Amino acid sequence: MGRKSTRIILSPIPGDGRCLFRSVVHGACARSGKPIPNEDLQRKLADELRSMVADEFVTRREETEWFVEGDFDTYVSQIRQPHVWGGEPELFMASHVLQMPITVYMHDEDVGGLISIAEYGQEYGKEDPIQVLYHGFGHYDSLQIQKT
Template sequence: MEEAYLFQQMVWEQMDITSEHQRMIRRHHREKKELQARIQSMKNSVPKSDKKKRKQLLLDVARLEAEMEQRHQQELERFQENFPDNSDLDSITEDLAKMDIENQPPRVSSAQRRRERRAALERESLERIAKAEMEHMASFRREEEKKVAAILESKNLEMKDIPADGHCMYRAIQDQLVFSMTVESLRCRTAEYMQKHVDDFLPFFSDPEMGGTYTRDDFMSYCENIKRSASWGGQLELRALSHILQMPIEVIQADSPIIVIGEEYKKKPLILVYLHYACNLGEHYNSVKPLEAGAVGGAAPRLF
């Protein structure tokens, strides 16, 4: 009798653990529903026509879902660490059947099956989200490339792919120069020009996300970073390069007018293509070349 009583106490303790686990699972389910409601609200707040914000929205949604999935998984793992014997309830159930104590059903194996089923559904959900995001990005990319191709065709040009390695803007410039200049040299000369003419650039040096301005020291550090790293370039760097090369630079985009930097120079411009959806990292610069039909017998001629 004493042995049966002790065993019954152990079973009750295990049932309490199981109830705690079920409460955690129900909380996870509630949090997921709340997150989905939040995501729907986020989607409703961004116009479908604003493709840049829609792209960022997809990335934010994937991040929020991944963070919740990771947190839930960590809580499940901590629960298992705190109650390692919880996985042995199947054997307890078998012993209960042998001892004929209340003939308890196999609660744990059912809970385990439910956990496995939920985990499988969660994996499928994450896979669907990732697939949908890739499909959206691919759709945006195709549409953008189609529009850019039409603009370039009107200029008897086509896009020339540049590696997406952080140096793409400088490589696109390098690709169109008639003289040899390394990416490292372009970066170094760009940084030095900006540092020498800091008063011309500092008013336009701001946080692209928050819009706040930076200090002079921040700007000088930014210029040093241009030399030392594969940091992306933008309009400030293009302005410096235009002055260094003393020629205009055109930037073609799918849904915006052509930007011309260095209009005061009268040479034939360098032409860059700025893409929003070119790669997983997002924005990217490509070079251009004459249409293949006009580039017979080898490499396309230089544009400058």
């Protein structure tokens, strides 16, 4: 039996305040076999996902209110703004909106590679998640890790 190898494809995402949403949209398209959107369409789809994520917070208010920082209504109002960065709560909500699993990776110098730091939406399956790379300073890129 031959050795399995791993192919990593990193797709840089612009740092315009939408990088989390852009990287999730990019990953969802790749996962679904759809063409990767150009930058303008990616921005539009990212803003649509952001809006759906904000709506999902409102729908799930009772179960999410406790883990957002500060006043819930202010938080949701802020996250609707295209320049406001998203983080773990938004990834969690995006997995529900898209009904797809999302795995977040980070580069770890100690292991000399990528490590999984968070998984969301596992109830939608564990195979073939949307994959994003978190750089540790508020930026996300799209990632595809393929076993060959």
